[in-house]
Amino acid sequence: MLNAYVFMNSMIKTVLILLCLSATAASGTDRSLNVKRNSGAEGLISAATDTAWVNYYVRKGFFHLTKKSYNLEKVLAYIDTACLICEKEEFDFPPSLHLLRAEYFYETGDFSKSETDATLAVKKAEHEMDYLLQAKSLIFLGRYYHRTGFYQESIDQFAKSIQLAEEKNLKGIKQKAYAAEAEVYKSVNDLKAYSDNLRSMVNASLIEKDTLYAQAGLLKLGSLFTEDLRDFRLASSTLKECIRLSLARRDTYYIAFAMANTGWNFYRENMLDSSLFYYQQSLKYSSGKSANALGNMGTIYRDYGDYNRALKYYGKSLDIARSNHDWYSLSWVYKDMSDLYLSRKDTSEAFKSYVFYKQFNDSVSSQKSWLGLSEARIRYDADTHNKEIALLSLRLKNNRILNTGFTVLIIGLIVIGLLILRSSKLNEKRRISEMNHKISEITQANLRQQMNPHFIFNTLNSIQYYMYQHDTLATNNYLTKFSSLMRKVLDNSQHTSVPLRDELDALNLYLELECLRFKDKFEFSITVDDEIDPLMYKVPTMLIQPYVENSICHGLIPMERKGFVHIDLKLEKEHLVCIIEDNGIGREAANEIKKMRETNHNSLGTRITASRLELVNALYGTSLNTVYTDLKNEKGEAEGTRVEIQIPILT
Amino acid sequence: MIKKLKTVIVDDEPNAVEFIYSVIGDHCPELEVVGKAYNVTSGVKKIEEQKPDLVFLDVEMPNGTGFDLLSHFPEKEFDVVFITAFNHYAIKAIKFSAVDYILKPLNIEEFIAAVKKVLQKRSVSSTFGNENFKVLMENLKSPIPSRLAIPTADGMEYLNPKEIIRIEADRSYSWFFLAGSRKILVSKNLKEFQDLLSDRYFFRSHNSHLINLKYVRKFVRKEGGYIEMQDGEQIPISRNRKDLFLVHMSRFKG
Numbered sequence: 001m002l003n004a005y006v007f008m009n010s011m012i013k014t015v016l017i018l019l020c021l022s023a024t025a026a027s028g029t030d031r032s033l034n035v036k037r038n039s040g041a042e043g044l045i046s047a048a049t050d051t052a053w054v055n056y057y058v059r060k061g062f063f064h065l066t067k068k069s070y071n072l073e074k075v076l077a078y079i080d081t082a083c084l085i086c087e088k089e090e091f092d093f094p095p096s097l098h099l100l101r102a103e104y105f106y107e108t109g110d111f112s113k114s115e116t117d118a119t120l121a122v123k124k125a126e127h128e129m130d131y132l133l134q135a136k137s138l139i140f141l142g143r144y145y146h147r148t149g150f151y152q153e154s155i156d157q158f159a160k161s162i163q164l165a166e167e168k169n170l171k172g173i174k175q176k177a178y179a180a181e182a183e184v185y186k187s188v189n190d191l192k193a194y195s196d197n198l199r200s201m202v203n204a205s206l207i208e209k210d211t212l213y214a215q216a217g218l219l220k221l222g223s224l225f226t227e228d229l230r231d232f233r234l235a236s237s238t239l240k241e242c243i244r245l246s247l248a249r250r251d252t253y254y255i256a257f258a259m260a261n262t263g264w265n266f267y268r269e270n271m272l273d274s275s276l277f278y279y280q281q282s283l284k285y286s287s288g289k290s291a292n293a294l295g296n297m298g299t300i301y302r303d304y305g306d307y308n309r310a311l312k313y314y315g316k317s318l319d320i321a322r323s324n325h326d327w328y329s330l331s332w333v334y335k336d337m338s339d340l341y342l343s344r345k346d347t348s349e350a351f352k353s354y355v356f357y358k359q360f361n362d363s364v365s366s367q368k369s370w371l372g373l374s375e376a377r378i379r380y381d382a383d384t385h386n387k388e389i390a391l392l393s394l395r396l397k398n399n400r401i402l403n404t405g406f407t408v409l410i411i412g413l414i415v416i417g418l419l420i421l422r423s424s425k426l427n428e429k430r431r432i433s434e435m436n437h438k439i440s441e442i443t444q445a446n447l448r449q450q451m452n453p454h455f456i457f458n459t460l461n462s463i464q465y466y467m468y469q470h471d472t473l474a475t476n477n478y479l480t481k482f483s484s485l486m487r488k489v490l491d492n493s494q495h496t497s498v499p500l501r502d503e504l505d506a507l508n509l510y511l512e513l514e515c516l517r518f519k520d521k522f523e524f525s526i527t528v529d530d531e532i533d534p535l536m537y538k539v540p541t542m543l544i545q546p547y548v549e550n551s552i553c554h555g556l557i558p559m560e561r562k563g564f565v566h567i568d569l570k571l572e573k574e575h576l577v578c579i580i581e582d583n584g585i586g587r588e589a590a591n592e593i594k595k596m597r598e599t600n601h602n603s604l605g606t607r608i609t610a611s612r613l614e615l616v617n618a619l620y621g622t623s624l625n626t627v628y629t630d631l632k633n634e635k636g637e638a639e640g641t642r643v644e645i646q647i648p649i650l651t
Numbered sequence: 652m653i654k655k656l657k658t659v660i661v662d663d664e665p666n667a668v669e670f671i672y673s674v675i676g677d678h679c680p681e682l683e684v685v686g687k688a689y690n691v692t693s694g695v696k697k698i699e700e701q702k703p704d705l706v707f708l709d710v711e712m713p714n715g716t717g718f719d720l721l722s723h724f725p726e727k728e729f730d731v732v733f734i735t736a737f738n739h740y741a742i743k744a745i746k747f748s749a750v751d752y753i754l755k756p757l758n759i760e761e762f763i764a765a766v767k768k769v770l771q772k773r774s775v776s777s778t779f780g781n782e783n784f785k786v787l788m789e790n791l792k793s794p795i796p797s798r799l800a801i802p803t804a805d806g807m808e809y810l811n812p813k814e815i816i817r818i819e820a821d822r823s824y825s826w827f828f829l830a831g832s833r834k835i836l837v838s839k840n841l842k843e844f845q846d847l848l849s850d851r852y853f854f855r856s857h858n859s860h861l862i863n864l865k866y867v868r869k870f871v872r873k874e875g876g877y878i879e880m881q882d883g884e885q886i887p888i889s890r891n892r893k894d895l896f897l898v899h900m901s902r903f904k905g
Binding site: 084 | 665
């Protein structure tokens, strides 16, 4: 049956297409830009330029970027020109230019540059007291972190921008920040926080009378209460509010969608009459072109026992879904149809429908990657339809010659629209696959951040010492241990997960080498539960080692007496638990030492480890965490640290 | 008999300390090791007790860095040679401040050369390069070091890279052209400065020219191409570097 999101997702595409059209039309006016740019590159100097020009180019750049016409080359041209002027005229890049660059690099997938520019935009905007831009840049940065998987950082940025908007009384910021923050919580599947943020988004936009954001927020909330956080009353009151707002704005897209959702909400309570009424309304507002509403009406008639009417609606729904390439609707309508035939004991038809269902269901999973596009498409359909109506009424006023002209124009528009739709679909697919590739690269780089170079070179130095002492046995022992460790690390880093045995072998070698380096400053042990078969259980590569290194460097080495570190692996229901316990100076004392240090720049290691665990959670849909316990003796003095890492079991 | 230099070794790893100790025993008869320390606190104590002439100092130690140790001696009366295994950030700052350092694993020849350099320096002046260390502490405070120490005819000069318009090679020497039409002759070759300044919008336009992109006024294509700087000087540009120059120019953020 229908899931509320899909209908909405079928829509964003429209804006995209109409904007493509307007961009092609506008391209004529851009010739002046090209001329300007050439002369700039020739002499590297253009005399009569100033901030106004830079601002103008930045505005044009944003225009092409935010309208999602994806004319990135044009954006780049504007950026280059603006940069050249700034350099030549010797003034600092304005923050708006940094933000534009950040958004451009984000689009092209050049993430590190994007981050740099966005950070600069925030700083400079703050410096110039352009708070609106600062807030916008913070939101962008938040979205950037969201996309790259640094969820906590992302949320921090949004919080900052909200705070800024409060302090400086900025308009149009809070709702955007809440909306984006909500999406982050949705990504991590924290539905409570997701709904809280949506609620804040609605409140913020209502205060500013920004109905567009208010209805978007209400719609999402409504969908959430209809589906994941099932609450009939809340869902229906939220959706009612959304319908009220969108009726006032005559926003047919939202009306249709909210109506359909309300229909679904009633259907789930088995209130078929009300459900049918709302689906009819939805159909009316989507000009009879909603596969979703039609399909659901079919199902309602099926439940009434009116099979002929049900089949008629299913048929209509399938026609529209097919012409829209709406695999999702095709799949569930066929599924429902199959159920219907089955209840009428018409097994051959049931089987036929079931085959179709399987077929389209398979496409749905591949389609999910460009859900955003299908959302735009529905909006496009609605908009072209509105246009058609406007044109038709014009036609009545004009004579027949004009009639044919308009018909040709409409057909032309539709053809161009469809062509662009096709190519943008391909583009989107390519963009997403590139994006995923980039992300997995970043992931890999993170995962390979494994052996601390500081440790490597110090070990080599120790080996050299034994060599210098002509202690061939010790040299040989040390060198072979080191190469075994390096070999293990290199082997393991080829995979994102390895059998527990390999991970423990590497850990054991690492610990032996550290013991040698620090001349028996500490002892260690590794114990594994009997239940765990170290060859069968796989774990993420090199997840434990950084924690052990932390224990040694910050807990044991600064200590006067001899230390120990015990590593203990246990099996729990759905994950492994690794307990690293030391009798070192404890976290408090270690932090004291850190504070005392004049220069402190190596917090990177712990940050990488933390974000790796986050990544593992994101990759495997787990919610594992790390628990630190400060060990104390009877007198309450620090007596070491225990770290418990929950490790997912991978197969 | 010449008095031997009293030496202290500070490193968190016993092996590393023993290694330096043996190398000194075998190759540096001018030095006498009077103390070994394995962390910042005991290092400070040893130095206060022994009043050494020279300290070999590890940069990265678990409970505080070599820099932290030095901050206990703002007016130190000893020379320092840093020993470091791996820390890009620290090495960059050390190089920028023209302070001596050796990398791990130790190259014995380099080690001996560093000791020779210290001995030579002590024979001509009685200062301990304390100014360089103050600059080092300052450079460590920001991710990009802000003061570049350069040896000149009459001592050291500390420049902000932003003041440098360009550097021109003159055999193994380099001429620094600074804002305010000042110029200095430096007894190091251009390559070394290119290494230090490459990530600071300095561009090697020609075999003997390193220019600061901030001071470029224009690029002229004719007559084989040249760059005009803001002080009016015309700097030649090699044919194969023109495209690269334009790329660098377009990335330059000021």
